[in-house]
Structures are given as C-alpha cells and as structure tokens.
Amino acid sequence: xxxxxxxxxxxxxxxxxxxxxxxxxxxxxxxxxxxxxxxxxxxxxxxxxxxxxxxxxxxxxxxxxxxxxxxxxxxxxxxxxxxxxxxxxxxxxxxxxxxxxxxxxxxxxxxxxxxxxxxxxxxxxxxxxxxxxxxxxxxxxxxxxxxxxxxxxxxxxxxxxxxxxxxxxxxxxxxxxxxxxxxxxxxxxxxxxxxxxxxxxxxxxxxxxxxxxxxxxxxxxxxxxxxxxxxxxxxxxxxxxxxxxxxxxxxxxxxxxxxxxxxxxxxxxxxxxxxxxxxxxxxxxxxxxxxxxxxxxxxxxxxxxxxxxxxxxxxxxxxxxxxxxxxxxxxxxxxxxxxxxxxxxxxxxxxxxxxxxxxxxxxxxxxxxxxxxxxxxxxxxxxxxxxxxxxxxxxxxxxx
Amino acid sequence: xxxxxxxxxxxxxxxxxxxxxxxxxxxxxxxxxxxxxxxxxxxxxxxxxxxxxxxxxxxxxxxxxxxxxxxxxxxxxxxxxxxxxxxxxxxxxxxxxxxxxxxxxxxxxxxxxxxxxxxxxxxxxxxxxxxxxxxxxxxxxxxxxx
Numbered sequence: 001x002x003x004x005x006x007x008x009x010x011x012x013x014x015x016x017x018x019x020x021x022x023x024x025x026x027x028x029x030x031x032x033x034x035x036x037x038x039x040x041x042x043x044x045x046x047x048x049x050x051x052x053x054x055x056x057x058x059x060x061x062x063x064x065x066x067x068x069x070x071x072x073x074x075x076x077x078x079x080x081x082x083x084x085x086x087x088x089x090x091x092x093x094x095x096x097x098x099x100x101x102x103x104x105x106x107x108x109x110x111x112x113x114x115x116x117x118x119x120x121x122x123x124x125x126x127x128x129x130x131x132x133x134x135x136x137x138x139x140x141x142x143x144x145x146x147x148x149x150x151x152x153x154x155x156x157x158x159x160x161x162x163x164x165x166x167x168x169x170x171x172x173x174x175x176x177x178x179x180x181x182x183x184x185x186x187x188x189x190x191x192x193x194x195x196x197x198x199x200x201x202x203x204x205x206x207x208x209x210x211x212x213x214x215x216x217x218x219x220x221x222x223x224x225x226x227x228x229x230x231x232x233x234x235x236x237x238x239x240x241x242x243x244x245x246x247x248x249x250x251x252x253x254x255x256x257x258x259x260x261x262x263x264x265x266x267x268x269x270x271x272x273x274x275x276x277x278x279x280x281x282x283x284x285x286x287x288x289x290x291x292x293x294x295x296x297x298x299x300x301x302x303x304x305x306x307x308x309x310x311x312x313x314x315x316x317x318x319x320x321x322x323x324x325x326x327x328x329x330x331x332x333x334x335x336x337x338x339x340x341x342x343x344x345x346x347x348x349x350x351x352x353x354x355x356x357x358x359x360x361x362x363x364x365x366x367x368x369x370x371x372x373x374x375x376x377x378x379x380x381x382x383x384x385x386x387x388x389x390x391x392x393x394x395x396x397x398x399x400x
Numbered sequence: 401x402x403x404x405x406x407x408x409x410x411x412x413x414x415x416x417x418x419x420x421x422x423x424x425x426x427x428x429x430x431x432x433x434x435x436x437x438x439x440x441x442x443x444x445x446x447x448x449x450x451x452x453x454x455x456x457x458x459x460x461x462x463x464x465x466x467x468x469x470x471x472x473x474x475x476x477x478x479x480x481x482x483x484x485x486x487x488x489x490x491x492x493x494x495x496x497x498x499x500x501x502x503x504x505x506x507x508x509x510x511x512x513x514x515x516x517x518x519x520x521x522x523x524x525x526x527x528x529x530x531x532x533x534x535x536x537x538x539x540x541x542x543x544x545x546x
C-alpha cells in the first residue's frame with residue numbers, strides 16, 4: 001500500500017502542482033502540499049490503510065542523503081577561493097543571522113512543546129532557519145535577465161548556504177541528542193568526526209570506482225549505492241547521516257577534480273522528485289490544530305528568520321566590502337525557504353523524543369514555506385530592482 | 401587501417417588551448433576551426449592533459465539563459481575558472497600505430513565526436529573525426545576503416 005501511495009503522491013502531486021502553477025499562477029509547492037493533505041491518514045490515506053506515516057522515515061532519510069550529496073558536491077575548493085570574500089562573508093552573516101535571530105526570538109517567546117526543554121526546541125528551530133530555496137531566485141534572475149553584483153552575490157550565496165545550514169543542523173542535533181549542553185562535546189566529536197571520516201573515505205573509494213565505468217548508465221546505481229550505504233551506516237553507528245552524505249559529495253568532487261558533472265548530473269536529476277515527496281509528505285502531516293495552537297510561534301519564526309537573514313546578510317556583505325546597492329538589498333533575495341527546510345523538519349519526526357515537537361515543526365515549516373513562496377519571488381524582484389539589476393527593465397522590455 | 405594512414409588521407413590538426421586559458425579563449429579557438437567539435441587542453445610543454453567538448457563549453461558560456469540551475473551550475477556561473485577546471489582528464493586517445501576499428505567504439509561510448517591521436521610524448525598529432533568515419537563507412541570505396 002505504501003508503494004501505491006507513493007505513486008499517487010508523485011503523479012497527483014505533479015499534476016496538481018503544475019495545474020495550480022499554470023492556471024492560477026501559484027508556486028508548484030502549494031499544489032504538492034495540498035495534495036499531501038488530501039492523502040493524510042485522517043482523509044484518503046485512511047481508506048488506503050495508511051493509519052500512520054511511520055513508513056516515510058527511511059525514504060526521508062535516504063532522500064535527504066541524496067540532497068546532501070548534491071549540496072556537498074556543488075562547490076570545489078577552487079570555486080570557493082574564487083567566490084570572493086564578499087560572497088562568503090555575506091553567506092556567513094546570513095546563516096548566523098538567521099540562526100541567532102530565531103534562537104533568540106523563540107527563547108524570548110518562551111513557547112515550546114510539552115516534552116522538550118525550551119533551549120532544545122529553540123536550537124532546533126534555529127538550525128532549520130538558514131536553509132533557503134535557490135529555485136525562486138534563479139527563476140526571477142532568469143525571467144528578468146538580471147545581471148550585476150547583487151545577482152552574482154545572491155546566486156553564490158544560495159548555492160552554498162544550505163551546506164552551512166546542514167552543518168549547523170548536524171551540530172545542533174548532536175548537541176540536543178546528548179541531552180545537555182555539558183555532555184554534548186563527546187557526542188558532537190563522535191557524530192561529526194565519524195561523518196567526516198566515513199564521507200571522506202566513501203567519496204575517495206566511489207570516485208576511484210567510477211573511473212572503471214565509462215558508461216553513464218553505470219554511475220547512478222553506484223552513486224545511489226554509496227549514498228544508501230553511508231546513510232545506513234550512520235543509522236547503525238549513530239553518527240550524522242546528513243553530514244556524512246554532504247562530505248561524501250564534497251569528497252567525490254574533490255578527488256574527481258575537473259569534469260565532475262558526470263558524477264553529479266544523474267543525482268541532480270532526482271532533486272525535483274525528492275522535493276515532490278518532501279512537500280507531499282509534509283502535507284500528510286499537516287495538522288490544522290497545530291497551526292492554530294502555535295500561530296504565535298510561526299509568526300515569530302517567520303519574522304525573526306526574515307530579520308536575521310536581512311540584517312545578517314547585509315552586515316556580512318558590508319563588512320566584506322560589498323558596495324551599498326548590494327549590502328542594502330541582499331536580504332530581499334534570501335526569504336524563500338523550501339525543500340531542504342521541509343526535509344530537515346521531516347527528519348526531526350524520527351529523532352528520539354522529538355515526535356511531538358517534530359510534528360509541530362513540520363507544520364510550522366510547511367506554513368512558513370507557503371508564506372515565503374508567496375512573497376519570496378516578489379521580494380527577490382524588489383531587491384534586484386532597487387539595485388538596478390533587472391536587465392529587461394533596463395532595456396525597456398517586458399518579462400513574459 | 402592504421403591510424404597513421406587514416407591521418408594521411410584525412411588530415412585534421414585539431415584545436416588545442418593551454419590549461420590556464422579562459423573558456424572564452426577556448427571558444428574563440430574552437431570557432432576558428434569550424435570542422436572541429438572538441439578542444440584539447442595542453443600543459444606548458446604542449447602535452448595533452450584533457451579534453452573539452454563543444455556542448456559542455458556552450459553549456460557553461462550560455463548558462464545565464466538556462467531557466468533552472470542546480471547549485472553546481474550556479475557556482476559554475478558565478479565562480480567560473482580556467483579551462484582546466486572543465487576538462488575531462490580521463491579521455492581516451494589513440495596512437496599512430498593502432499587500427500581505427502580498435503579505438504572507434506570505446507570513443508563512441510564516451511559520447512565524444514573526435515578521436516585525438518597523440519604521439520609518444522602525449523602531443524596532439526591529429527584528430528579523427530566521427531563525421532569522416534561515417535562518410536567512409538557509407539561510401540563503398542577503398543577507404544575502408546576496418
């Protein structure tokens with residue numbers, strides 16, 4: 001029955017998402033989430049014998065492993081050097097700004113879920129906050145032929161900030177999982193150290209194996225096998241699967257050197273499939289009661305994240321020497337939040353002691369994702385227009 | 401047919417560019433030789449160290465017109481490096497004393513159009529074009545590739 005439901009979620013989700021986008025102009029993720037809601041255990045899912053959503057756990061873990069691999073392999077050390085301090089500085093500012101703003105705001109609000117200490121809850125929410133959705137930014141840049149310093153900075157930032165977000169998430173989960181801040185050091189060292197070692201060695205081995213295969217069709221099973229193996233090992237040995245998969249991607253890229261796309265393109269092609277699953281799964285977990293009970297928390301998270309991204313990103317860019325049109329507008333381009341954040345929230349559902357909090361966080365991220373999707377593109381366009389980088393408007397043309 | 405003999409009948413020099421050249425320089429070199437679809441990257445001594453296909457080159461240079469990007473493509477767009485960061489180091493090359501039919505299919509499986517021919521020092525001495533091989537295969541004459 002699970003396989004039947006996955007098929008339905010993928011096909012119907014794509015259909016509803018595409019129709020909504022085409023006919024009503026709403027982002028596709030809205031359709032994905034609504035479709036997921038329709039198949040929740042209380043509705044159609046119940047008729048299909050799906051009384052719980054436990055069965056989604058291994059799928060979410062592996063799917064996040066796939067995304068982490070792609071994120072880890074996105075950048076080479078040479079590119080990181082060439083990106084320039086202004087982009088790296090702005091990214092560090094953006095990520096730390098979102099994290100600290102959400103952490104502080106949730107602590108001040110003092111609202112948590114019954115079975116979780118406030119500091120743990122605030123840390124976990126803060127760890128999800130830095131993730132952004134590149135798709136919305138790329139779409140606006142493409143549609144309006146945007147070009148200039150801010151455009152370059154935004155594209156660079158959203159390409160690397162999820163890597164920092166995953167690193168922070170892994171560190172936070174290791175800290176929270178140890179039960180206390182005092183006892184966290186040993187857990188963090190093990191979780192991070194083992195992830196670095198396994199991901200690094202795995203990347204070396206798989207890259208060397210890949211040299212034996214000249215046919216493109218042989219690479220995908222090998223890469224997926226590596227991701228499955230690493231995620232499975234992490235579950236068995238108790239280290240961070242997300243971090244290990246990300247290091248695996250980085251290590252494959254590092255050892256492959258130039259012409260690495262053959263080891264990433266096949267997996268990148270799976271990204272949209274993974275995000276359709278994530279958004280529809282989030283819909284399965286949608287609980288109106290949680291949204292009503294925790295609306296102040298959602299509002300605070302949304303506002304604090306936006307402020308943190310804006311202030312942190314702007315400050316980071318300014319300190320790194322970016323000109324005023326860039327640092328004063330960079331925050332507008334960072335609001336969209338999407339698949340990675342939803343995936344991290346879904347992962348929380350299966351952490352020991354997090355089932356109730358995970359449910360609240362999934363609903364919170366789902367709701368705020370819908371909000372950021374609604375205003376994200378408008379915000380990106382506004383920032384680029386203020387910086388004078390909308391190419392079509394400069395040329396007096398009109399976007400289609 | 402020996403590759404040396406093939407090159408005598410179908411002389412194609414091929415296009416090379418130094419490893420630290422920009423992608424724009426590589427494109428200019430390739431566009432100056434319309435009969436070639438692949439470019440070979442050389443070190444300071446002129447030895448071939450990598451291969452770059454036209455589609456890959458075009459894909460990066462025209463990336464601003466792509467409606468969607470993976471993160472990897474976004475970084476290629478904003479932090480573009482020299483030509484050696486895009487080349488394939490593990491290309492297959494032919495030698496002058498080999499037979500054409502021995503190297504043809506390994507190359508076709510790699511989905512490249514031209515077959516580079518290197519001397520003993522690894523320098524490019526010529527290129528076998530797939531288009532010439534197909535022409536020879538469909539024209540019954542003494543230009544057998546077997």
